[in-house]
Amino acid sequence: MNKVSKSPWLLHYDASSCNGCDIEVLDCLTPKYDIERFGIINTGDPFQADILLITGGINSQTERVVRQLYSQMPEPKVVVAVGICACTGGVFKECYNIKGGIDTVIPVDVYVPGCAARPESIIDGVVRALKVLDAKQAALKDSGR
Amino acid sequence: MDYKSEIKKVSTAEFFPAVIMMKGENWRLVQICATTVENGYEMSYSFCKDYEMVTLRLDIAEDQEIASITQVYPCAYLQENEAAELFGVRIRNISPDYKDNLYRIDKETPFK
Amino acid sequence: MAKRSIVPFGPQHPVLPEPVHLDLVLEDETVVGAIPSIGYIHRGLEKLVEKRDFKQYVYIAERICGICSCGHGLGYCLAVEKVMDIEVPDRARYLRTIWLEMSRIHSHLLWLGLLADAMGFESLFMESWRLREKILDMFDETAGGRIIHSVNCVGGVQKDMDSSMLQDVLRAVSDLEGEMKPVVDTFLQDYTVQSRLKGTGILTKEDAVAMGAVGPMMRASGIEYDARLLGYGAYNELTVEPITSTEGDCYGRCEVRLKELFQSFDLIREAVGKIPQGPVSVPVKGNPSGEYFVRIEQPRGEAIYYIKGNGTKYLDRFRLRTPTTSNIPPMVEMLKGCQLADVPLLILTIDPCVSCTER
Numbered sequence: 259m260n261k262v263s264k265s266p267w268l269l270h271y272d273a274s275s276c277n278g279c280d281i282e283v284l285d286c287l288t289p290k291y292d293i294e295r296f297g298i299i300n301t302g303d304p305f306q307a308d309i310l311l312i313t314g315g316i317n318s319q320t321e322r323v324v325r326q327l328y329s330q331m332p333e334p335k336v337v338v339a340v341g342i343c344a345c346t347g348g349v350f351k352e353c354y355n356i357k358g359g360i361d362t363v364i365p366v367d368v369y370v371p372g373c374a375a376r377p378e379s380i381i382d383g384v385v386r387a388l389k390v391l392d393a394k395q396a397a398l399k400d401s402g403r
Numbered sequence: 404m405d406y407k408s409e410i411k412k413v414s415t416a417e418f419f420p421a422v423i424m425m426k427g428e429n430w431r432l433v434q435i436c437a438t439t440v441e442n443g444y445e446m447s448y449s450f451c452k453d454y455e456m457v458t459l460r461l462d463i464a465e466d467q468e469i470a471s472i473t474q475v476y477p478c479a480y481l482q483e484n485e486a487a488e489l490f491g492v493r494i495r496n497i498s499p500d501y502k503d504n505l506y507r508i509d510k511e512t513p514f515k
Numbered sequence: 516m517a518k519r520s521i522v523p524f525g526p527q528h529p530v531l532p533e534p535v536h537l538d539l540v541l542e543d544e545t546v547v548g549a550i551p552s553i554g555y556i557h558r559g560l561e562k563l564v565e566k567r568d569f570k571q572y573v574y575i576a577e578r579i580c581g582i583c584s585c586g587h588g589l590g591y592c593l594a595v596e597k598v599m600d601i602e603v604p605d606r607a608r609y610l611r612t613i614w615l616e617m618s619r620i621h622s623h624l625l626w627l628g629l630l631a632d633a634m635g636f637e638s639l640f641m642e643s644w645r646l647r648e649k650i651l652d653m654f655d656e657t658a659g660g661r662i663i664h665s666v667n668c669v670g671g672v673q674k675d676m677d678s679s680m681l682q683d684v685l686r687a688v689s690d691l692e693g694e695m696k697p698v699v700d701t702f703l704q705d706y707t708v709q710s711r712l713k714g715t716g717i718l719t720k721e722d723a724v725a726m727g728a729v730g731p732m733m734r735a736s737g738i739e740y741d742a743r744l745l746g747y748g749a750y751n752e753l754t755v756e757p758i759t760s761t762e763g764d765c766y767g768r769c770e771v772r773l774k775e776l777f778q779s780f781d782l783i784r785e786a787v788g789k790i791p792q793g794p795v796s797v798p799v800k801g802n803p804s805g806e807y808f809v810r811i812e813q814p815r816g817e818a819i820y821y822i823k824g825n826g827t828k829y830l831d832r833f834r835l836r837t838p839t840t841s842n843i844p845p846m847v848e849m850l851k852g853c854q855l856a857d858v859p860l861l862i863l864t865i866d867p868c869v870s871c872t873e874r
Contacts, residue, residue, distance in 0.1 A: 319555050
C-alpha cells in the first residue's frame with residue numbers, strides 16, 4: 259500500500275505563462291473540478307511538495323527559480339508540464355527571451371498539451387503523475403533508501 | 404462619438420516645456436513608446452484628459468540624449484526604463500534608474 | 516528610532532498566482548517604500564510582430580494574457596482596422612461587445628475570488644469561482660474555448676452566435692445575477708471583510724491622476740472615466756455609465772468591480788436585444804500602412820494599442836500599454852504607510868496582471 263500517491267501535495271509555479279493555464283490549474287481546485295477528491299492539496303512550500311506543476315516556457319529569469327524549486331523538493335518527485343508552452347515553448351518559441359519547454363532545464367515526467375490546457379486534461383495529467391510517483395517510490399525502496 | 408486623438412510633432416527644444424504645460428493643464432500621462440527608425444528613434448508620449456488624447460512625437464538621433472520626464476510625471480519611470488533597456492534610447496536622470504536591469508534578459512540589449 | 520529593514524516579497528508567493536517581486540522598505544511593521552522589479556514573465560512579444568504577418572499576430576496578441584485575452588485580440592484588430600480603413604459589419608461589432616462583456620464578468624469574478632483568498636475567506640473564494648464557471652461554460656459553447664477564445668480577427672469575428680446560443684447566454688446571465696446576491700452582500704456588508712478592506716490602501720483623487728492610475732482603481736478614487744464611452748464596438752449604441760466610488764480605499768475598489776459586474780449583465784442583455792442580422796466579417800485586402808493609437812477598456816482598465824505599418828504584411832512596431840503597467844506606480848504610492856500584513860491584499864486590489872505587463 260503506497261501512501262504518497264493517496265495524498266500527494268502539489269506545488270504550482272508560473273515559469274512565463276500567459277495566465278491561461280494558471281487560472282485553469284486554480285480552477286481544478288474549485289468546486290466544479292475539485293482535485294481535492296484525489297487527496298491532492300495545493301501547497302506553496304517546495305519542501306512539502308510531491309508534484310511540481312509548471313506552466314509556461316522557461317526564460318532567463320525563471321530558469322534558476324525552477325532549478326531551485328526542483329532541488330528543494332524531496333524524493334520521490336514528479337514534474338508535470340502544463341500547457342503547450344511548458345511542453346515545447348508553443349507560440350512563444352521564437353521569442354528572444356524564451357529558451358523552450360521545461361525539459362530544457364529539469365526532467366519532465368508528464369506532458370499536458372493544450373492552449374490553454376483544460377481542467378480535465380490537467381487532472382488527467384496529475385493522475386498519470388501519481389503512477390509515476392508510485393514507480394519512483396518503489397525504485398527508491400529497491401535501492402534501499 | 405469620435406474623440407480627438409492627434410499626434411503633434413515637437414522639437415527637442417519644445418519638448419520639455421510642452422510636457423510641463425501638459426502637467427499644468429492636468430493631463431494624465433498614459434503611454435510612452437519608442438520606435439526604432441532609420442538613424443534614430445521616434446518617441447511618442449501620449450497624454451489623456453477626459454476622453455481626448457494627444458501624443459507628443461519627438462524624433463531623435465541615435466546618440467542623442469534626452470531628459471527624463473520623471474521629474475514632472477513620476478509614474479513614467481517603468482516605461483522610460485523599458486525604452487532605455489530594450490531600444491537603447493539615451494534618457495538622462497530617470498528616477499529610479501534601473502540601469503538596464505528592468506527585464507534582466509540574457510540576450511544582448513538594446514535590439515538593433 | 517524605528518529600525519529600518521528591507522524585506523523581499525516574491526517572486527514565488529503563496530498569495531499571488533504570478534511571480535512578481537517587490538523590495539519593501541520597512542520601519543518596524545510599517546512600509547515606507549517599495550521598489551518593484553519585474554521581468555519574470557517577459558517573453559518579448561512586441562518584438563515577435565516582426566516575424567509574424569499582421570493577420571497571424573492576432574493569435575499572439577490573444578496570448579499576451581490568458582485573462583484579458585479577448586480584449587487584447589480586439590484592441591489589436593481595432594488598431595489594424597483603423598489603419599487599413601476597414602468597416603466591420605454591425606453584427607460583428609455587437610458580438611465583440613458581448614464577448615468582451617462576458618470576459619469582464621469572468622475577470623471580475625476571478626478577482627473577487629482571489630481577494631477573498633487573500634483575506635483567508637476560503638468559502639467565498641470557492642463560491643466566486645463556482646459562479647465564474649457559468650460564464651466559462653458559455654464561452655465554451657459560443658467560442659469553443661474556455662480561456663483563449665480566438666474570436667476576433669481583422670475584419671470582424673471568426674464565429675457567429677445563433678439565436679439559441681444568445682438565449683443560453685441570457686439565461687446564464689440571469690442565473691448568475693440571481694446567485695450573486697449573497698456574494699455581493701458578503702463582500703459589501705460582512706463585518707470581517709469590511710474590517711480588512713475599509714480605510715486601507717487609500718489612493719486620493721489627486722494621486723490617482725498624478726500617478727496615472729487607470730480602470731476600476733481610478734474610478735474608485737472618484738474619477739469618472741470609462742474608455743468604453745469612446746464608442747468602439749457597439750458601445751456607442753448601448754448605455755454605459757462610469758461607476759465610481761469616492762473613498763479610494765480597498766473597499767471602494769471592491770465595490771466598483773461588483774457594480775461593474777451588474778453593469779455588464781445589463782449591457783449583455785441590451786446588446787442581445789439590439790443585435791442586427793448580417794455577415795460577421797469582411798474580406799481584408801492589402802497591407803496596413805500608417806500608424807494609430809487605440810484605447811479600449813479592459814476589465815483591469817484602459818489599455819492602449821499602437822501599431823505602425825509599412826505597407827508590407829509585417830508590421831514595424833506593435834506597442835501595448837497594459838492597465839497594470841499604469842497601475843504599478845500608484846500601487847507603490849499606496850503601499851507607503853500600510854502595515855506589512857496588508858501588503859498582499861493591497862497588491863491584489865489593483866488586480867495585477869503580470870503577464871500583460873511584461874508581455
